[in-house]
Structures are given as C-alpha cells and as structure tokens.
Amino acid sequence: MKSGILAAAAAAVVVTASVGAEAGLLDTVKSRGFIQCGVNAGLPGFGSPDSAGNWTGLDVDFCRAIAVAIFNDPTKIKFTPLSAQQRFPAIQSGEVDVLSRNTTVTLTRDTSVGLNFAPVTYYDGQGFMVNKKLGVKSAKELNGATVCVQSGTTTELNLADYFRANNMEYKPVVIESEAEVNAAYFAGRCDVRTADVSDLAATRGSVASGAQDHVILPEVISKEPLAPAVRHGDDQWFDIVKWTINVTIQAEEFGITSKNVDEFVNSKNPDILRFIGTTPGMGKALGLDEKYAYNIIKKIGNYGEIFERNVGPATPLKLERGLNALWTKGGLQYTAPFR
Amino acid sequence: MATETRTAQGASVPGGSSFSLSDPTVRAIVYQVLVVGAVVLVGWFLISNTLDNLARRSIATGYSFLEREAAFGIGEHLIDYSPKDTYGRAFLVGVLNTLKVSIIGIILATIIGTLVGVARLSSNWLIARLASAYVEIVRNIPPLLQLFFWYALVSDGLPPVRSALNPLPGVFLSQRGLIVPAPSDDPVWKMMGIALVVAVVVTLALRFWAKARQARTGQIFPVGWTGLGLILGLPLVAYIAGGAPVALDMPVLKGFNFAGGMVISPEFFAILTGLTVYTSAFIAEVVRSGIIAVNWGQTEAARALGLPSGPTLRLVILPQALRVIVPPLTSQYLNLTKNSSLALAIGYPDLVSIANTTLNQTGQAIEGVTMIMGSYLSISLSISLFMNWYNKRIALVER
Numbered sequence: 025m026k027s028g029i030l031a032a033a034a035a036a037v038v039v040t041a042s043v044g045a046e047a048g049l050l051d052t053v054k055s056r057g058f059i060q061c062g063v064n065a066g067l068p069g070f071g072s073p074d075s076a077g078n079w080t081g082l083d084v085d086f087c088r089a090i091a092v093a094i095f096n097d098p099t100k101i102k103f104t105p106l107s108a109q110q111r112f113p114a115i116q117s118g119e120v121d122v123l124s125r126n127t128t129v130t131l132t133r134d135t136s137v138g139l140n141f142a143p144v145t146y147y148d149g150q151g152f153m154v155n156k157k158l159g160v161k162s163a164k165e166l167n168g169a170t171v172c173v174q175s176g177t178t179t180e181l182n183l184a185d186y187f188r189a190n191n192m193e194y195k196p197v198v199i200e201s202e203a204e205v206n207a208a209y210f211a212g213r214c215d216v217r218t219a220d221v222s223d224l225a226a227t228r229g230s231v232a233s234g235a236q237d238h239v240i241l242p243e244v245i246s247k248e249p250l251a252p253a254v255r256h257g258d259d260q261w262f263d264i265v266k267w268t269i270n271v272t273i274q275a276e277e278f279g280i281t282s283k284n285v286d287e288f289v290n291s292k293n294p295d296i297l298r299f300i301g302t303t304p305g306m307g308k309a310l311g312l313d314e315k316y317a318y319n320i321i322k323k324i325g326n327y328g329e330i331f332e333r334n335v336g337p338a339t340p341l342k343l344e345r346g347l348n349a350l351w352t353k354g355g356l357q358y359t360a361p362f363r
Numbered sequence: 364m365a366t367e368t369r370t371a372q373g374a375s376v377p378g379g380s381s382f383s384l385s386d387p388t389v390r391a392i393v394y395q396v397l398v399v400g401a402v403v404l405v406g407w408f409l410i411s412n413t414l415d416n417l418a419r420r421s422i423a424t425g426y427s428f429l430e431r432e433a434a435f436g437i438g439e440h441l442i443d444y445s446p447k448d449t450y451g452r453a454f455l456v457g458v459l460n461t462l463k464v465s466i467i468g469i470i471l472a473t474i475i476g477t478l479v480g481v482a483r484l485s486s487n488w489l490i491a492r493l494a495s496a497y498v499e500i501v502r503n504i505p506p507l508l509q510l511f512f513w514y515a516l517v518s519d520g521l522p523p524v525r526s527a528l529n530p531l532p533g534v535f536l537s538q539r540g541l542i543v544p545a546p547s548d549d550p551v552w553k554m555m556g557i558a559l560v561v562a563v564v565v566t567l568a569l570r571f572w573a574k575a576r577q578a579r580t581g582q583i584f585p586v587g588w589t590g591l592g593l594i595l596g597l598p599l600v601a602y603i604a605g606g607a608p609v610a611l612d613m614p615v616l617k618g619f620n621f622a623g624g625m626v627i628s629p630e631f632f633a634i635l636t637g638l639t640v641y642t643s644a645f646i647a648e649v650v651r652s653g654i655i656a657v658n659w660g661q662t663e664a665a666r667a668l669g670l671p672s673g674p675t676l677r678l679v680i681l682p683q684a685l686r687v688i689v690p691p692l693t694s695q696y697l698n699l700t701k702n703s704s705l706a707l708a709i710g711y712p713d714l715v716s717i718a719n720t721t722l723n724q725t726g727q728a729i730e731g732v733t734m735i736m737g738s739y740l741s742i743s744l745s746i747s748l749f750m751n752w753y754n755k756r757i758a759l760v761e762r
C-alpha cells in the first residue's frame with residue numbers, strides 16, 4: 025500500500041512532465057482508446073470486482089457511463105483500484121482521468137487538493153454500527169468506546185468532532201485497508217465501526233448473520249455527498265463528466281429507461297428530442313456524439329436503474345432511495361435543464 | 364600509519380597553465396564537474412517541474428498546514444495529544460510512537476537474537492535443532508504476514524473485554540490488550556528518576572577513574588559491582604526517603620472499557636512482537652557467524668596464558684567476534700526501524716500512519732512523503748552514526 029503512495033507521489037513528480045503539456049483530456053482519451061477510472065478496491069455496491077472479475081457498483085457504473093458517452097462502449101475503461109490514501113495522488117498525477125470512488129465533496133478537496141467535483145451521485149452520511157449484544161440504542165451512549173475507522177477519510181475527522189462536541193471520550197483504532205478494519209470490528213477489537221451509512225450497510229451485508237447481529241445507530245453525524253472528481257484545469261473534460269451524470273438523472277425524470285428509450289426517439293416533446301439527440305446540438309456542445317445521451321441510457325440506464333441494480337432493496341445492501349430520490353419525489357437528485 | 368606519507372613521485376607535475384584533457388588531473392576535475400552539474404540540473408528540473416505543475420493545478424504547497432488543527436484522534440500517544448492539537452504535534456506523536464517500538468524492538472531483538480545464535484552453536488542436539496528451526500521458519504516468512512498473525516492471535520484468540528481473563532488481581536487480558544495496575548501519581552517517581560541519572564553519571568566517572576588508576580598502578584577496581592549497586596541502590600534510597608508509597612491505580616471495567624491502569628494495546632503488542640521475532644532470527648545468524656569467525660586457537664592461547672574463562676570471553680573472544688558482528692547488526696537495526704512502517708496495516712499509529720492521514724486530509728502528498736522520508740533518514744542515520752562510533756570503539760587496535 026505504501027509503495028502505492030510513493031509511486032503516486034513519484035508519479036506526481038515525473039509523470040506530470042508529460043501530462044502537464046496535455047492538449048485536452050478528451051483528445052488524449054480518444055487517441056488512447058479508453059478512459060482511466062479510479063474506483064474503490066472493495067466496497068460492495070459501489071466499487072468491487074464480482075466473482076467473474078468484472079467491476080461492478082454504483083461508482084463503477086458512472087465510469088462506464090462516461091466511457092459510453094465518449095466511445096459508445098462500456099468496456100473501454102481501465103479500472104484502477106485505489107485506497108483512501110492513494111486516490112488523491114492518483115487523480116492529481118494523471119494516473120486516472122476520473123476518480124469515482126465514494127469521495128465526499130469538501131471545500132479543501134475542491135480547492136487545495138485541486139479537484140473539481142461532478143454532481144453528487146450518492147447523498148450519504150456518517151453513522152455508527154455496533155453489535156446488538158452491547159445494547160446500545162444511541163450514539164450518545166458511546167462514551168469511552170473503542171472505534172474502528174479506516175484511515176485517510178473525512179470519517180476520521182467527523183468522528184473526532186462528534187465526540188468532542190458531545191464531550192465524550194473514545195479510542196480510535198485506525199487501519200488502512202477496508203477489509204482489515206472490518207475484520208478487526210467483527211473480531212471484537214472495537215465496540216463500534218464508523219463509516220458512511222451505505223458503507224456500513226455493505227459491510228453488514230458482507231457477513232452471513234450481519235443483519236441480525238449488528239445494528240446501525242439512528243444518528244447520522246455528517247453530510248457526505250459522494251461525487252466523482254476530475255483535476256483542475258480541463259473544463260471540457262469536467263463538463264463531460266458532469267453532464268454524463270446529469271443525463272442519468274434527467275432520464276429518470278422523463279421516465280426514460282434502458283428498456284423503453286427507443287420509444288422516445290420520435291417523441292412529441294421537444295425537450296426530450298433535444299435531450300436524446302434527435303434534435304442535434306447538445307452532443308456537439310460537449311464535443312461528443314449527438315446520440316451520447318441515448319447511448320448512456322440504452323447501455324447503462326437511468327439513475328434509478330443504476331441505484332436499484334447496485335445498492336437498492338433487492339441487493340444485499342438493502343438501501344432505500346431516501347435523499348437519493350428525485351427532487352420530484354422528495355429527494356435531492358436534481359439536474360439543471362438540457363437546453 | 365607512518366608509511367602513508369609518501370612523496371608524490373610520478374604524479375603529474377603542473378607544467379604551466381596549459382589546459383589539456385590528456386592531463387589526468389584536469390580530466391578528473393572536468394568529469395566531476397560534469398557529473399555534479401548533471402545531478403544539480405536533474406534535481407532542479409524535477410523540483411521546478413513539480414512546483415510548476417502543482418501551481419498550474421492550483422494545488423496548495425508548503426508546510427504551513429503543520430500549524431493547522433489536526434482534528435483527528437490518535438489511539439496511543441506518549442505526549443499529551445487531543446484532536447485540538449496541530450498536524451505538527453500529531454506528526455511528532457507518530458515519530459515518538461515509531462521510536463518507542465523501534466528502541467524496545469532493537470533491545471529485545473538483540474537479546475533474543477544473541478540467545479538463539481548461541482543456542483544454535485550448542486553441543487546439545489535438541490537445543491541446536493530448535494534454534495535452527497526458529498531461525499529458518501521466522502526469517503523465511505514475510506514480516507507483514509507475521510504481523511497479521513500476531514494481531515489475529517490477540518483479536519481472535521483472547522476473550523472480549525467484558526469477560527477479560529484476570530490471572531492476577533488488577534491484571535486483565537482481553538481483546539483490548541493487557542491492562543495492568545499503574546503506580547499512582549506521586550512526587551517520589553520523579554525523585555527516583557533523578558537518583559537514577561545521578562547513579563549513572565557517578566558510575567561513569569568511577570569507571571573513568573578506575574581505568575586511570577589501573578593504568579597507573581595496575582590495581583583493579585570492581586566497577587561493575589559498584590555501578591550495579593549505585594544504579595539499583597540510589598533510586599531505592601530515594602523511594603524509601605519519599606515515604607515508600609504503595610498506592611496503585613487499579614484498572615476498573617467502566618462502560619465499554621477499562622479505566623485506569625497501564626495498557627499494552629494489541630496493536631503495539633503485535634508490531635513489537637512481529638518486528639522483534641522477525642529481526643531476532645537475522646541477528647541470531649549474525650551472532651553465530653561472529654562467534655564462528657573467531658579461531659578456536661584464540662581460546663586455547665588465552666587459556667595457555669592462564670586467563671580464566673570470563674576474561675577470555677570478554678577480552679579475547681568478544682572483541683574479535685564483535686568486529687564481525689557489529690556492521691551487519693547495524694543493518695538489522697535499520698531494517699527493524701524501517702519495517703515498523705508496516706504498523707499501518709494493523710492500526711498502530713506510527714509516523715507513516717499519521718502522515719498518511721495528514722496527507723489525505725490536506726491533499727499535500729509530496730510534503731507528507733518528504734516528511735516520512737526525512738524522519739526515517741534522520742532515525743536511520745542516527746542509528747548508523749551510533750553504531751559506527753561503537754564499531755570504532757571496539758575495533759581491534761593493532762600495535
């Protein structure tokens with residue numbers, strides 16, 4: 025793991041020599057023939073390889089959507105699994121073109137880390153999971169607890185802030201890899217595991233009797249809007265990533281899915297015709313094929329389909345839409361209009 | 364020594380100010396200037412290119428973040444630390460944690476390594492074979508795997524905190540580590556510390572005086588026993604003079620965990636045991652080779668001169684064995700220190716772990732990595748300097 029960081033830092037020093045003079049990432053990507061996408065190494069539902077070795081997950085699907093927007097082929101991607109520490113050097117140095125790895129949008133990351141964040145793909149919040157045997161009902165009862173937390177995340181800061189604000193003591197056990205930190209929690213090294221609620225749900229779903237033995241406490245102690253990120257300095261690339269995500273949200277709002285998208289090609293609604301590319305203009309503005317939105321919906325699906333497929337109630341994560349419902353249904357998912 | 368001051372016969376004689384590449388002196392200087400120039404140029408290119416790219420991506424640079432509030436917790440700290448402290452102090456906590464595990468690890472690994480190394484040479488078949496098996500098994504398994512093993516031993520092998528083993532009153536063993544009673548706060552502990560320092564200083568002075576006297580008169584003064592008496596006796600006197608307090612801070616199960624007492628955490632136990640065991644196998648081999656390197660004839664010669672076995676070992680065998688042992692031993696000490704960075708994998712907050720958190724919160728990877736490199740470089744160079752000094756001191760003086 026360490027060598028990864030060093031390599032990334034070394035890459036930041038050396039590789040930038042070539043990347044620094046890039047003409048535009050879109051041209052580079054087109055001539056290369058695939059996009060490079062940084063994902064989580066093993067977070068079921070968001071980014072992890074399945075039993076056949078194919079990358080799956082919500083974050084992964086948004087990468088695939090970008091590949092479809094550019095190449096009309098969801099397989100033209102090189103996935104780079106990144107740890108929490110490796111992710112920023114990797115995107116800064118140009119090792120990956122887009123970072124789609126359940127990364128929380130924050131001010132410092134947007135500024136001094138040098139990232140631009142695309143629209144939020146998952147509205148999350150940090151929570152606590154404890155063993156039911158402890159009989160804890162609220163996070164306010166956690167004074168003196170030992171807490172397992174993954175290193176290098178906003179989680180570590182929120183945890184410290186929450187206990188400070190509530191005048192409670194805690195003992196952190198900070199481990200780098202997600203798998204090891206979960207192993208330590210399940211072995212009983214810690215009383216509490218803290219992470220984003222979606223992450224806790226994935227962790228709980230990963231062991232056989234997880235749902236019966238472990239409870240996620242009701243307190244959500246932070247806002248964790250998770251979004252893909254790109255480097256500063258290439259506005260066209262940023263636009264492409266941003267509007268690729270918007271396509272999936274807009275499609276759900278229009279009621280367009282991967283199954284029925286062909287019915288809309290000759291729709292009566294001029295808004296939909298413009299959106300789907302029957303009336304040209306939108307694709308060209310982004311520097312993409314006019315049918316890019318159609319392709320994304322056809323090959324990847326709308327936001328709702330992506331959600332249900334990866335983290336919805338039918339999956340081991342069993343997450344409700346909640347904040348991630350469309351704005352028309354009381355959630356926060358909203359996109360600026362396509363015109 | 365005296366033979367080295369030789370007149371420079373045959374070396375080039377400066378023949379005026381003619382500049383020619385056929386002159387070996389000129390050639391040597393030109394090549395060296397070229398190499399230095401190339402190194403400086405490459406260094407300058409790397410640094411300026413990095414700064415340029417960082418500025419272009421508007422990524423913050425510089426070390427000013429060290430003064431900002433860290434806002435993350437650290438599980439173990441030798442100095443006071445809370446999330447309100449700065450990144451700088453958090454990093455210092457990490458450096459001290461690394462030093463703690465390295466220093467204790469080096470001492471333990473040296474002791475175990477020496478014992479195993481000597482045991483491997485034993486004429487007792489069973490002891491020699493056991494020592495060989497230990498060395499071969501331990502040094503051929505990667506250290507990270509050993510760390511996971513020791514960590515799993517504690518976190519999976521021991522009972523949960525609420526049903527902790529209680530072998531002695533006040534001593535608890537559970538997944539939260541080993542918790543023992545600690546002496547309560549009392550001014551006498553400080554007095555004992557001072558007494559210990561005084562005793563060490565007096566012993567050193569005594570040794571100096573005894574050596575001078577032996578050189579002058581030939582009389583031997585028992586420095587070892589006197590020193591031992593002083594080092595044990597003076598703090599004991601201070602303890603009794605301070606009223607011999609016996610109050611103990613007993614650990615009590617309160618809520619989620621034990622309060623009070625001293626804790627040896629599973630993380631510290633795992634990293635210390637892992638590093639000690641792994642390095643001791645290498646040290647055992649170093650010690651064995653050092654002892655074998657001394658010819659048996661040396662022992663026979665010493666006996667023939669009438670030296671008892673103690674001084675034979677101390678004055679004849681060890682000085683020659685150490686000459687072989689110390690240089691590779693230094694490498695092992697450096698390895699142990701550097702391997703302590705594996706602590707990251709099992710959650711011991713060493714300097715790499717804390718620097719990683721810092722660089723992830725601030726996004727300043729290059730600064731974080733330079734700080735890690737700088738710290739290890741300083742620690743390693745200090746160890747080598749000390750060991751080189753020691754090596755020189757014990758080196759055979761040939762007359």
